[in-house]
Amino acid sequence: MLKKLLLLQAFLKKEFIVFRRYWVNSLGSMITLYVIFLLVIGGFQGVRAWAGVGGDTVEGLVVGYVLWLFMLATYQDVSHTLRSEAQEGTLEQLYMSTHGLGWVMGAKVVAGFFTNLVLVVVLLLAALATTGVTLNVDFLSLLPLVVGTLLGSVGIGFAIGGITLVLKRIDSYTQMVQFLLIALVAVPAGRVLWMRLLPCSYGSALITRVMVGGESLVQLGLWNVAAMFFVGLIHLLLGFGVYKICERKAMLAGMLGHY
């Protein structure tokens, strides 16, 4: 277990070093994402005024945008890492790790979670300041819900990363996943039961209930939270399963590290 902690520490340190050393780049990413948010919120308000509808859905939009961002960053931590490490020539070293690639990617995801958390919190604060809305930011309730929701993103990341290992250079297709994630955040999983089975959707609905509706984890009910985690785990395992099939295919074809 100590070795696994050392592995996690190594990834945390690497993430921090790169984040700090390339802070201009990190800042640029934040500004870009903030500008995108301004465009989204501006477009939304324009459409709302044009259609003559009202309501408090700006809160929902802020939550949806920030959650989508977190899911996208987590998804990319897996799929983008597998692709970029193959491009840079270090993927084979990750494969030769004595921990096994599953643990290595797990450590990478957890380390990335903290970096992404900084990014998401900063953008959330900026979004709240810009829109003037208030949200219930109950960290104790939100943390397990966010973790459960992101399991689905990790699963999608493994599946897409695995497919990229085999098919190579399919960026134009994998970019569509970010739109898929928007749909997964936006579907009404709170009202339509079967949509709770989609990756991330159930968690997204529960997070909205906490942040917009002001409910706590206890009020959501243990059953709901447990079901959300279960669905997330299933998606994680399915994604990892797809990845392992692709990995085996890539190893048989001798194209594991090629890109």
Place this chain on the structure above:
Amino acid sequence: MIRVESLEKTYPSRKGHPAVKAVDGISFSVQEGELLGFLGPNGAGKTTTVKMLCGLIKPNSGQIFINGIDLVHRRIPALAEVSAVLEGNRNIYWRLTPRENLEFFAALRGQSPARLRADIDHYLERFNLGEKRDVEARKLSRGMQQKLAIAVALISQSKVVLLDEPTLGLDVQASYEIRQLLIEIVKEQGRTIILTTHDMNVVQDTCQRVIIVNEGRIVADDSVHNLLDLFRVRVYSIKIQGQLTPSQKGSLLAMEGVVMEEESPDRTSISVRLEDSQILYEVIGILESNHSIIESIDQDQNNFERVFLEIVKGGSQGA
């Protein structure tokens, strides 16, 4: 330390390309503390074999044992005994410094960077990276990046180190330094090193033993010394002032082992490969017949490049 038995690998057909048998039932073993050259022309199957030794490619059949551990069925425990530099200077993170790279890869291989601090400092100094320890790897010269990649492979404390083209693209000085480092590491640490290279000078200078593969099969497995002896031929290079007459050219070209080249209107070069010493006298006799002026006669050194080419050529003809 390494035992390979009847290893086979066929890449499946795809996109209209037929299946390719890259490795065709090879078997060999490597002892602890041995520096082995694993050679072959492009497409001979050496990179496939090395990647199978790293657990990165699954063989179709055959067995690989690393320090007694079955790599095919117990990949993770076996990999604790193996480290590799497969992509040259691309095996490291360019946005991290040499120290940070060594610390990261130590943890990746299950080592504690804190406990290895002395080793990390040792390798940084040993590989002349001490002054650059806090400089991002992307800013280092190619030679330094290559040395860092090798240091990263060594920091894992693995007993077996696989190096794919460790001197590729390096200048003479950097290549020489790496050769010396490899010799010292084997001597001092008793590690087993397998290297693939196209640079026969590297092989001749560093390797105790070579395995040469061609078309997926082993065509030679012997010490460098024995192979040099086996293929020892005497080749003389004769420089002549001016050009030869047509009758001289005809007589020389009719002789086996004679190659002629008109370097310029003022000079002709003749290479004579001697199967017996009588041939040299016959060549000189032909030159004397028209009073050609001999500028010099030199004996060429036998080198491993020639040995390699002879073996590969022989292997292809035999196949």
